[in-house]
Amino acid sequence: MKAALEDWLVLDAAAPSTDEPLRTFLDGAALGDLRLPFCTNGHPLDFDQGRCEQDGSSDPPVWESVPSQATVIASIVMHRIEKTFVKALVPYPVIEVELVSGHRLYVSTDREPALSYQTGDEVKLTFVSVGETRIPRIQVEEHNENRSGQ
Template sequence: MTTDWLLSETLAPQVEGDLLAPLYEAAAHGVLALPFCGECGTPLDLDQQVCDGCGADEIAWRPVEPAGTVHSATRVHRREPGLVVAEEPYPVLDVELSSGHRLIMTTRTAPPGLPRIGDPVAVVFRELGGVSIPAAALTTPSTSEVTP
């Protein structure tokens, strides 16, 4: 089992019975699956139970293209001893996916800088306590700070 760069594995999500179990189960196979309305196909938020578009409460998890752009980027300075293992402030990105979903994630590895709004990202996976969770990999570095 690999060790995550950011979080203690005690923070690994409990997959079984979790609302996001379909996400974790697909991620274990390297697939990004996200929820859509089962009636009209509107992309839903991860925890959304009722469709904004048609009011249906049927959720269909489907694979999506693991690509998007940075909608916003925040550098978090707060340390949580024993939980956050990174030594430096870490990025939290709001990624707008080509599927129409928005997903909050950090990066796959500790980045030397903060991505810029509009930067393209590929959604890959980090492993936390044996659970694969989405993480951003920058696809075209836009700043001199970004890793080669």
């Protein structure tokens, strides 16, 4: 397992709680493994989703490792400085991605990006350290090779 970069964007105070429903996700992230919940019939679930929207099942989720490849669904650039949690002093991206597993996550990048992200861009997630916690971010160096709109 390679060491995670220190996050360029948020302060350690912004580290997520390691309580449920994120515990299994964060335990996997600590090992460099992207683990996400599925219903017992294999449909993707949100972290705190109690009932599958696709089949109505309400059994406890099954957590599985998923590939880190994703597609950008939406992207904005945030021009807000929030000194309590954000250490970046430049505008930063907030990006919704859909993983090949069907899960959607809101992420940023593992470092300040040179280019903006467009809907349809293919990206790969990696992990950065925020305090004692690892969280997923888009791996910037993968971005330039996989542009959809340019």
